[in-house]
Amino acid sequence: MKPIHSKNSELETMVFPNAITLKFILSGKDTNGSHSIFEDILEPNVGPPRHIHHEQDETFFFLEGEFDVELEGKLYHMKPGDVAFIPRGTVHAFKNVGSKPGRLRYVFSPALNIEDMFREFYAAMETDEFNGERMTEIAKNYGQEIVGPPL
Numbered sequence: 001m002k003p004i005h006s007k008n009s010e011l012e013t014m015v016f017p018n019a020i021t022l023k024f025i026l027s028g029k030d031t032n033g034s035h036s037i038f039e040d041i042l043e044p045n046v047g048p049p050r051h052i053h054h055e056q057d058e059t060f061f062f063l064e065g066e067f068d069v070e071l072e073g074k075l076y077h078m079k080p081g082d083v084a085f086i087p088r089g090t091v092h093a094f095k096n097v098g099s100k101p102g103r104l105r106y107v108f109s110p111a112l113n114i115e116d117m118f119r120e121f122y123a124a125m126e127t128d129e130f131n132g133e134r135m136t137e138i139a140k141n142y143g144q145e146i147v148g149p150p151l
Contacts, residue, residue: 004030014122019046022118028111036111038118039063041103047095049132050148051139053088056108060084060094065102068151069094075151095151117142 004026012024025037042065050070060069060083067078070093071086077097078084086092096102108114120138124130136146 001032014118016122016125019043022122024115024118025105027115028108028113031111033111035107035109036114037105037107039103039105041101042067042096043101044096044099047093047150049135049146049150050091050093052091052145052147053086053108053143054145055088055112055143056110056114057088058086058092059107059109060086061105061107063103063105065096065100066098067094067102067104068097070151091147093148093151113142117144 006026008023014022016022019042021041023039025039026035028034028036047067060078062078062080062082062084064080069076069078069084070091071084072091076084078094084094094104117138120141121130121135124134124138132146139146
């Protein structure tokens with residue numbers, strides 16, 4: 001494995017209008033599959049539905065804004081500098097509860113093919129096929145499970 005240097009201005013970026021701007025910080029291809037790192041900028045009152053990663057751990061690093069994070073039914077309020085570790089198999093969700101866009105980074109370990117899931121979400125959004133049912137179907141194909149509504 002070789003050392004990696006990435007430039008923020010050159011990162012693969014997906015904009016889900018009025019919701020999330022997602023950046024691929026570090027690919028699983030670059031880490032020999034050990035992990036993938038992403039950054040999200042979320043608009044106020046935005047967050048994913050409750051879900052489970054069955055084969056991956058996830059760690060959130062909250063950088064800007066205020067978020068609520070639910071882990072196994074317990075709610076935590078997160079501010080810049082806070083971290084949340086979500087072991088595989090844990091039901092979780094998060095939401096930007098601030099009045100302006102919030103920013104967080106997160107790591108999936110191992111990477112598996114999680115990047116392709118986000119690309120497939122984006123492709124579905126671009127063709128107007130992105131709804132709850134389609135999101136659930138895509139997630140399932142990548143070892144993820146949607147188990148409830150957003151916070």
